[in-house]
Amino acid sequence: MKPYLVAAFVMVAMLLPAFGAQFAVAAAPSSGYAAPAFEPAVTPAPSPSASATDDMAGMSHQDMTGMSHEDMPGMNHASPSVSTPTPSTGMNDQTMPGMDHGSGNAEPEGSTHAHGEGVATPPRPVAALVGGFAAVNGGVMITAAVLRRRDKRHAATSSRPTRPAK
């Protein structure tokens, strides 16, 4: 394969998501992705604790360190900083140390954990982001192209033999 074909493929692979994102936003701004499997209402989100309760070879709930259902020291169930987990059978996030999903009350914008499934996520400004990305990088590339042309012209001019002064 010629190198420029590889380069072309890479460029296409890079541009596809940008165009795809714009297309997706233009087509259905709020739906995001059309596949039914991704609809929260259709498919329940697999919560971390649910995955841990599935029967698996070698998975013993009795001998796991710290996986006790009893209250753990340091776990404050009343603390507002601990986000409410999805109820699940077996191991419960509320009584399991470490199952606090990271940053506690600092649920970052756009972060949609299992426990935030029911909450509708705000629409993401994909078009603005991709547009800004294209504008900035387009500007950079145009500037570079102009600079390159100027450099070439300058090199051509400076390479002419200079005439001795009269």
Add this chain to the structure above:
Amino acid sequence: MPTLIQLRPRDEESDLDANPPLPSAPAGPNLMRIPLIARILRSRWYPGILQVPVAAVFGLVAFQLLAGPAAAQRNAGTALMWVLWWPILPITFVLVGRLWCAVCPFGAISDVVQKLVGVNRPVPRFLKLYGLWIIDAQFLAITWSDHVWGIVESPWGSGVLLLLLTTGVIVSGALFQRRTFCRYLCFLGGLCSNYSRGSVVELRADQDICKTCKAKAACFNGTATQPGCPLFNFPRTMDSSANCTLCANCIKACPNDAIQVRARKPLSELWFLDKPKIEESFLAMAIMGIVLIQNLTMLSIWQDILGWIEQTTGITSYPLIFTVAFVVAVSVPVGLMALASKVASRGNLENTVTNFARFGYALIPLDIAAHLAHNLFHLLAEGGVVFSTVTSLFGFDSAQMPTALASSSTILILQLIILALGVAGSAYTIRRITNRRYGSVARRRATAVPYLVLLGVLTVMNVYLFLMPMAHRM
């Protein structure tokens, strides 16, 4: 007339070891003698043939992150990027060094932009001088941003990060020579460069052949048909794998077949470093701090720590509280390293900065191990998400399949084994560096002991954190 003779003390504690040339790393077997490897590396299809599928997957990941499901655990982009790629990446560094950088889509983008509109300005001096510090700062800033704004857990955040990095790559490719971004600005490249020192392959030039070379450094400059080293390496003088991506440009450009790809003992490069850089040592310690804070934030005690900081400082803003915890977590390994270096400097008569720079590398094996162990949890406890999200792209409903690929106890055992290997590697590296550097037993001991104590402290901290159950990310 008396002749001036520089006298040395005759006792055993003298500095007799300072002057003799330090032993260099032995050359391992040349893998280029294996016809298949030689054919692959000399092929014009390499590494392009690998870049194509990687670029395709990268495109899919970027599309998913920006336009796919908003929930991380249902987004194939998040799963592929943070549950599969990120944990596997350090393993590739240990095995094949920076080979990832040869197939990285960012490098390919840089090349394409350069070909189209590149101005090919020389790398700015400040980047050459402070590039590694910029990488250090980027690494810390991205980790901080992840916790404050959400990058890993948010497909949108990850998508924005990818676009920002792509912008950096395009700007760098448009303005500067070769892969300036990869060499001087890529935070992942900084991580790769540190970890790849422990890899089991190295690319080196045959010095005897190079001495007779009349090809005007074709390996560096390239030829009419073959570009030179994209990361500004001159193979003839290269003594480190930190900035070699095994892209094989030099192999193809060299008319004398002087470039060898050799097998070597794992971590051996760390034992033979002649010009240690403090910024690389700092990065090694900062990575240790990052692993500590990453582990901490996934534990139940994290809430207690946040509460304690809130009570102690009176700060109620989470970003500020996290910033305090983050600064402390990163400062602890760096501070302990500085302390150990101060103590060691009294025993080996070198200054603290030199000791810091030299022995920061010795903790890279522990870094790799802690990093791998941390990400092993994500890979094995959440790996099912990769399958379910990717298959759902093709219309299969596999949301109910378990996310865990192994039990918690299995993961813990594997984590502790990896940590043990890392500790052993670091301890052995400390020993090798001290033995190579210092001749007398007393100096060796005085140097090694503080670093071994530091290694012990960091090991206890890591083991303690890994023994506690972690929260899932997906």
